[in-house]
Amino acid sequence: MLRTGIFGAGHLGKIHIEQWQKIEQAQITGFYDPDDAQAAATEARFGIKRYTDADKLIADSDALDVISTTTTHYEIAKKCLLGGKHVFIEKPLANTLEEGRELVDLVKEANVKCQVGHVERYNPAFLALGDQTVHPMFIEAHRLAQFNPRGTDVSVILDLMIHDIDIILCLVRSPVRRISASGVAVLSETADIANARIEFDNGCVANLTSSRISLKKMRKMRLFQRDAYIGIDLLEKKTEIIRLKEGEEDASSLTDLPIDLGNGEKKILSIESPQISPLNAIHAELSEFTTAVLQDRPVRVSVYDGYQAMDVAHQVLKKMSLHNQLHNV
Template identity: 40%
Template sequence: MKTIRTGVIGVGYLGRFHAHKYAAMEGVELVGVADPDDKRAQLVAGECTCRAFADAAGLLQHGVDAVSVVAPTSLHYDIGTYCLQAGIDVLMEKPITVTLAEADGLLNLAQAHGCILQVGHLERFNPAVLTMEPLLTHPLFIEAHRLAVFKDRGTDVDVVLDLMIHDIDLILAMVNAPLETIHTVGAPVITGLTDIANARLIFTNGCTANVTASRISMDNSRRLRIFQPGHYISLDFAKKEVMTVQMQQLENGTIPQPDIHRHRVQDQDALELEIRDFVTAVRTRNPPRVPGQAGRQALALALQIVEQINLHRGRVEESLHQSARGVAPFPASS
């Protein structure tokens, strides 16, 4: 079996975990890590017994087959372009890029150079999601809540591109139908970008998804409920729990007891599964579980949601300005 030579570009909080997974994986050599923060690069390189580089150019000069790009989103396009033009396979952290034009550019480069381009939508590899997938029949209504305590990390983008995009990707994969309408609301609370958002997505096959994301909550919570004919599936991402609740029709005005079944979820590491999937794609040249096109689709919907929220936000800000000028939000009754 050929040894896959890998590298990690960007070894902040998440990139460090990528480096550790590669370093521990059989059939894989972690050549090095790259980060403009030399102290951080040296620290992670020491932990993983590999070389440290200041940038992607230094890493690629030492011969790698594949890299994880775990840099800020604003750098994804430039770093991805550099790597793909060099014929290097790329696992790009989500979101794939800032704009759709950039995403299309990376997709075209990957195709032109015969490269694997995978996007790091980690929840696709959550063992609870893998357990839930065979239970899907015909989703009628989906409810997703992704709430997080505020952290400085990830604030270069708003909550839609930081957190909600996980559920957007999952829902698009589950429903597999064109989107018909979108209704959104959201607001900035403690940053200059949207910190809490809700989107109601209606698909052409009749399925509706209600998606809420917040990064200013008191507690962390990541839950998903999928209502299907006769039952619903409840999934807890953090606890890795899946249960189905079988609902019976009313009989003579009485409410029957629901039949609850808790499904066994394997204790697996989602990031390790994601990186193994990437390495397998690199080795076999088969498509990964989350190809670049899936990342592009999730970004497209996320940007639609962001655009609608920004329009709504403009109206909210105008209302706040009116309040500051002493203009009553409601006319006085006569």
């Protein structure tokens, strides 16, 4: 049984608590939140103990789930790691790169499990790729959301785009060569809409657009590679794979379409929609983290993965700032 303490009982914190209560191998020790009204509501709703002493919660727990505001991630996680505790940290890993680097080092020194909450890695549409061969050379990602004041303490890069950055780094597996970016603050003090172009050493180019001032929601990613197109709708939970096969192969289903490319060359356009297995992504990530701790298995999204996504996100922020200075935005 994994005794788990929770830091943060805000909107996402309550969702985490709800999912922790459904994991048979985990038991909630209690939670810490400095907001009295929020804490009282959490105690009443979930029937779990509120700690007013953060150190006591850490001491009483085997693992801690850090879902507090981003600016507090570092201090809380550091205390947990120095205490030799396993840690799940909601994305982004920390508020600054320096903090992120120190957490990476502390995880190594403590020799504990640390997972970062990049929940889109557990999205059924992404998981549906399974063992498909994915070597994208061009990626297009759109992540659009309606305005919500709850998240404007950080720019749209760290709020939304970082999800797509993490997925792309997971898929491409090549060093970043060059980044360019632009963005505009419309309703808040930080960028609300932004576009970034990330070029990798292997030749892959990713074009990302994120907005939190859209009229409709969208979370789509399109991958283009030699003889294949992969469309992933992370919002609607749909995945489509279109491949070109040699014309000599017989069309195997109604979705296989013959194409005449001229000069006697024929190919078959094969359209596949992988089976989507419905699941709650937050429950899946917390459950897998629990298993990783109890059975000493690797976590899916490591502290270093979280740091890499953060590093690229901060490079995007820097390029966006330079672009805005040059153009007096």
